[in-house]
Amino acid sequence: MGPDEILKFSLADFTYNDSRDVLTPPGDFDTWADDPRISVAMSFFEQPLQEAPTPRTTLGHRLSGEQRPMINLTSYNYLGLSTHPEVVQAAVEALEVYGVGASGAAMLSGTFDQHEAFCEELAEFKGTGGCMLFPSGYAGNLGAIQALMQKGDVLVIDSKCHRSIVDGAKLAGARLATFEHNDPASLDQQLERFEGKRRMVVVEGVYSMDGDVADLPALLEVCEAHEVPLYLDEAHSTLVFGETGKGLSEHFGVEGRVGVHFGTLSKSFGGIGGFVCADERLIRYMKCYASPFQFSCALPPAVVAAMRKSLEVARRDETLRRRLWRNVERFRENLEVLNLDLGDSCSQVIPIIVGANGEELITMAMAAQERGLYLQPIDFPAVEAHARRFRISVSAQLTEADIDEACNVIEDVIARPLGRVGAA
């Protein structure tokens, strides 16, 4: 790989390792990753936060080691519950009682009164009979899909679904079929194609790279015409959408028509974990066949106690959600003035689509960090090569001043170089 070829390659190109020795990465991967231009791009991975994931935080710069104060537009802490005083207090109190870890898998010794109570509360919140917890969101989709699907079945998913859903199908040994993003006609075609097979459809409430939402009424209609159940991943939409924060299904008034409700505790909830709400008898069955549930240590009881408090606070205090939506509106208004391409976003996840030039994306990301703005660049293959982008996660905790300051930086380091606004 010559120096002029380096930038043509991406993380999509090295999944196959041609080394004889399993413990040696591919030789050209090392050549590629050692190139200074790639090192700079990769320095945006795993940058260590030095403080809480709040809008004003401190970031350790990976290359210089320097610590810089930042406006943080990258964390999923949409409602600010990760640092909410009541949530932190609940965790501290539970730590004193239960210690640090669960010390067992949920089916054996890892279930505590906290887990049991939280499952009841989540099931009541989502309006289902049952609920089960997973150690992470990824593990939740992986395990739930593994438990529901089997060899010979077809999992029909939106083309923009998360990796955890794809991997769930692989683990289950089910066939995977994708339909065009949010397109009921394409879904209909795929369901038609596999008529006669056991099928399940998976869509997401909010799509994490685009911030758009599933067209649930139209997609459900297709599912119902084929008598195929819908699995709804509300990782980013729980506590954000719907009158009472139940999610996109509540927003559209279709809660009762969704077969499986999936959610995470690492986004609006401000913690860690995944959960699946469904019919009580189905949950009882799934618990017996979801490996990530059976063979992982259960969530720490103190985390569960904190998550119970998050749910309580989010349900009690609507102002958090209102503030989030007000901030989303303010952000959008400011970004639209800058003529930036925000895709079809209609949620708290707002992409700024920069285009095909990966070098330009990284240059902009560096300039933003220099100016005290922590904005994660999203490069190919995480998104399509022609639509590399930044992704803003709006938080209820942002002040108007934070948003205005952030947008000033975005104007200087993104909108101007893209020629979206005048140089004056």
Next chain:
Amino acid sequence: MTEEWTKEAVVEVILKNLRENLYDVDTETIDPKSSMKDHGANSLDVIEVVSATMRELEIRVPRSELTQIENIEQLAEKFMEYL
């Protein structure tokens, strides 16, 4: 060995891998001017077919150069550039 590859042979390797990665495709009758997606391949199937073919041809073509490719023949032509 690299100069021995013809476009037809590269197409054959692609079709063989397509056959191995798809459940119900009849690769005997596939027109190289069709796309893998026309035969029911999803994006992950395509990645797998492309990876397996590059492995066999002992080449590494950047994925970013493959995003505009529309059919099997064009894919074979792109691989030929690296052989």
